Amino acid sequence: MNNKVKKPLQTAIVAAMIGLGSATVLLPYTGMAQNAPTATVPTSNAVAALPDFTPIVAATENAVVNIRTMEKVSARPAQGFGPGDSPDDLFRFFFGPDFVPPSRDGDPRSQRAPRGGGEERSVPRGVGSGFIISKDGYIMTNNHVVDGASKITVTMNDGREYQAKVIGTDKRTDIALIKIQAENLPVLKIGDSNTLKKGQWVLAIGSPFGLDSTVTSGIVSAINRDTGEYLPFIQTDVAVNPGNSGGPLINLAGEVVGINSQIISQSGGFMGISLSIPIDEAMRVVDQLKSTGKVTRGRIGVQIGEVSEEVAKAIGLPKAAGALVSNVEQGGPADKAGVQAGDVITKFNGADVKKWSDLPRLVGQTKPDSNSPLEVWRRGKYETLDVKIAEIPNAASDTANSDEPQEQAGSADRLGLTVEAVPSSLQSRMRIKGGVLVKDVKGAALEASIQPGDVILALNNQDVKDVQHFREIVGKLAKGKAAALLVRRDNLTQWVPVTPAK
Template identity: 60%
Template sequence: MAFHLPYSAVARAAAGAALSLALAAALPIGAAQAQPVAAPSAALPDFTQVVEATEASVVNIRTTEAVPVRRSPMMPGDGDPSELFRWFFGPDFMPPGFGQPNPQGPRGRQRQQPAPSEGERTVPRGIGSGFVISADGYILTNNHVVDNSNGIFVTMTDGKEYKAKVIGTDARTDIALIKIEASGLKPLPIGDSDKLRKGQWVLAIGSPFGLDSTVTAGIVSAINRDTGDYLPFIQTDVAVNPGNSGGPLINLQGQVVGINSQIVSRSGGFMGISLAIPIDEVMRVVEQLKAHGKVTRGRIGVQITEVQDEVAKALGLDKGQGALVSSVEAGGPAAKAGVHPGDVITAFNGQAIKHMTDLPRLVGATRPGTTATVQVWRKGKSLELKATVAELDDKAAAAQNGEAPSSGTGADRLGLTVKALPPDTGEQGVVVDQAEGAAAEAGIEPGDVILRINDADITSPKQYAQIVKDLDKSRPAVLLVSRDQQSQWVIIKPQ
């Protein structure tokens, strides 16, 4: 069927065409030749060869965990309903209207107290991704994929499944090195994440939502994205979802340039922002995990904050760069080197500190025992100091991050020790690591998620620690606690 324009539209089109011809005729030949010519558009990249070369090296990882099981006692044969109340509230609990507790059952039999038995059963924990880095079975993934699991199972693209063992993990960078008993595997070639540029094509292979060997593609959106964590991330718009964690970020040469680790999301699903750990940082961690099963980092014993532009101007600095020292650990490496509160650390071992978070990364990458050069700005002058880097232990790391140490003696004023949620959950809050004292009495258990304290939403372990520290001990605190996707308010009096 032909489509006919109205007469008025036809007339206007004809008139416009005539005017265009007249103008073209009036232009000089040189002017006509000078008109810009659109460059032919470049074809989109074909990922098929990259996928064919790399897909077999990407694995699916499923984990299991042991959970406690409580076997509920059977109701007495006489059907005494008070036994149900006593099971939940203790043997001496007396429901209203039931009179005094009777050690004998209503038919004269001795009442048996409930005796729940504790046990464990293994249940599926989660699904993630990983990739082979050596022919003899070494595999890289995220720490949060294998953390707290009692079984790790690796499935290759050909369907073969292996049980894996953990060689070493590093929660700070969210990296885990695992190994399977296999040989002749095809490792992925390692690229150079320092050469990445914005707009460069990259792709991800993994198991989003358990759909193994799924390929998605996009571009590098930002480099050295600072999220407040220990590492600068590669930001991409590659579709990454829960289950992609631990999978490779691959360039067009088929080289791994990062490990997909986090998503920025309000819903828990992909919203256009994905974060990957640069492979250069990953391989430095892998070397230590292979050699020692853990990562050793350096520390100098300072608490730091950002340098605001107004503060920089007042101190005589050109711009708001560096790390402002808010406190110095007594007797620590920085104190011995002569660093003072109020100093601005502008460089460490010759590398400029552009952002506050650059300092802990540079110090952490320095071998303990090394003598490092610390350049500080003090009273309008630049000073060069020498500090002997110490080892960052768990206690120092917790203090640096504003977290409570993960031990029973390190519980906070509420009786809790907490840690950050896995990055790919897309949720806010902190997860309970241990509960004791008032928190345990209130019914809080490990694995519960603290969403809010009083009227403050919880966003990180550091922010949580500050809120708990400032609680009024004369008033009970109200915590919004989530368990099994259900939330309730819990009242705890701070110690």
Template identity: 50%
Template sequence: MSIYPVRRFLLAVAITICIPLVYLCAAGAPSASHLPDFTDLVDKVGPAVINIRTATHAQQQGLTSPPLGLDDGDMSEFFRRFFGIPLPQQPGKPDSPRGGGTGGTVDPSDSEQSSGVGSGFILSADGYVMTNAHVVHDADAIYVTLTDKREFKAKLIGVDERTDVALVKINAKNLPTVMISDSNMVRVGEWVVAIGSPFGLENTVTAGIVSAKGRDTGDYLPFIQTDVAVNPGNSGGPLINMKGEVIGINSQIYSRTGGYMGISFAIPIDEAIRVADQLKVNGRVVRGRIAVAISEVTKEVSDSLGLAKARGALVSSIEINGPADKAGVQPGDIILKFNGRNVSTATDLPRMIGETKPGIQVTLTIWRKGKIKDLFVVVAEMQPDITMQVKTDRRSPEKEREFNQLGLAISDLSPEQLKSMHLKGGVQIDDVYGPGTRTGLQRGDIILRIGDIDVLNTKQFELLVQKLKPQKSIALLVRRGDNTQFIPVRPRAEPAQK
């Protein structure tokens, strides 16, 4: 019996199986049509993105220095090697070309020297332009160049250093403008595009995705994190979604070299527009304040205090006679809500307070000693460079140390200390040993509360410590200088010996 018919049969079966697989693989393979196309988006938004150059007077700036922290040799070599062209002339340099254009075209005087370069975008057809505060900081002159090469000398309307937002105005009409999106609709993983002037190279387009939202790197800035290539000169330019809408202002990069390393940050456009609206009307931003310093609520602290989960803002210190102090807020309180709005993390609270108009009474919902309580606070206006009163603790004289189960040697506060620190009770840490050293407790710290119980003196504190369960964490409310925080500590079974 021949085996050839069997081979033909097996070959036919193999072909029958493979043909559908080929079609499936072809269907599942990525194609160019499935990749994002940014061309229409750039055509739509590009004309509203501008280049910003700043200048200072020669007597203030001294010798001309190229932008970006590079010397002329570095910049010349950069442009020669990668572009085959000489170093472009900067504003204020000899023979610096100025665009022809009409109307607002300007020619800065010889006394001006280039001091920086950045980006921005046009908010309104009558010439309002948004950029970063650090782009125009300390500039004596600001020049805005459009994509059609017209250049205008801009007027600074206002800057807000807290949010790094600035608003400038050029004398022009019928300008192309950007569309503004809702920052709250941004999704992690979506494609985004940045347009700007990195290293002075105007109208450069880079693309990437949103890497994260709500990166808390400042009191008023829940940044949008992306992997879009952003370099010096991109600052102030728009971050754009696939609908061609601005979702943020490119502001910062994380870098160990000064250049792009894969992480960049943008200010959410909702925050920026709120600031720009105030700058347009008042030339400055008015913010509320209740005069408290806060810190994050950790899981260990929330567990020790009976909170269902770690949330809210822990009050670490209070300005004497400030709005919160007058309302009865105390160090160690955890603010859970501000005027009915949930405070999920400590960084939520400054933005909520800052957005509130001064003079308005608001409700603070706090957690204190296992109970929820409402307090009523009248919001004050934040003033520049306001600082809280700081007091220095006086330490007790040296004496022989006896350490308890928490690894602490403590002493009573003198009447003078209690009066100067506006305290009714508490004990001072004279030395730290054993479990205490692992928590960050220090000599001179004042213990105000153990769990939910106020500390009155050393005798009461030691009795409370003796009743603690070994190896079960307990939160101590500790004051250090003018700041107060909860510090979790695990007691030992027996007092520590040193």
């Protein structure tokens, strides 16, 4: 080693000043004078100790169960491997009918059943978790843990095993309620997920990769994470892996605040982000499953989208909030209540619609056949409508196509639009009055993604009566200020901001 060249010290030394309420950080040596100023980092007088999870685990783990499922499949006939069979069948052909092919996405539920005819037999389907919510054997878990299972085996922490039956499932929220025949079981206390805050400590107990009663810890990373139509998920950094599904998320009071349901991963294993169903939402579903075996949800018959800042300013909405109505189902509850495409729904049943995704959840929680007030922003002012809630259907409604324009078009206006009258047949099918049909697009309107065939129903909170009326409104637009066009395309309606060129 060459000792002739000595490098300056590059390591920062932290000197803790006990009792002074601060710490002095000595910066890396750079050849500066020794009396150079130092940086100070304020600290608290008391150092908070990390929480002790042992009493929480001792009080809760006996109420967490392991769930193993079986499914019935057709045994493969012994005539060889054919071109129509799956790759999994090829493995079974060489390694035997009991061979379980490896998971393709990290989840043991993804294994395929062998194809072909023959007698049915039961094969392992997957492993999950659950937790007991009543002393007489009701257990909460995920729907995907038990969906399609022919046999469900519940194993307690003390090794006792029970066969469970499904009381009810809900695919939309991925929640299932199952029951075992037992008495005086340990029960987890239900907490309040609405009180959760970012940074709170939480625990997960479950069976990752089949390892029973495994405890992991972390913090709440985010709340109200919108990844589902009806659920605002709890996001944590608690280690959750395949097999944890259906297990409880527990706070430091030993209460269930969520059901571990999903992970966001590129590998199929835990990568730092896990999602849990809030227990408040889950209990609303479970109460219905327990009483009726199914979940009924309300609907009002609208298609909605986000309200952007630009659109909110253009239509005069005080803030970018609410749900923008892009289509109203003909004859549906919203249609009968007077809701129109282009309305922004700002309140439902007295609750603010802060984000567009809030509306399906609020409506879905409302009992069908009940009446609810609906506040909308329309043409520069709020209006309150009364809507009668219907039950959500199983099938989606159809969409309709638009007619080809046949009338003569004029010249391009300040927005870059060439428009013409809307054919009466198209007006009838779209159930609209007035408006103009876009014939050609260029300039600012083209940049705003308006297309030929679009129908413009309103401009800056004024309903467009005809071509002449539209041109008059465009002529009065302020230069450099975005105008809001209510555009109908097929069955969807959207506010589109366009800034006049001159």
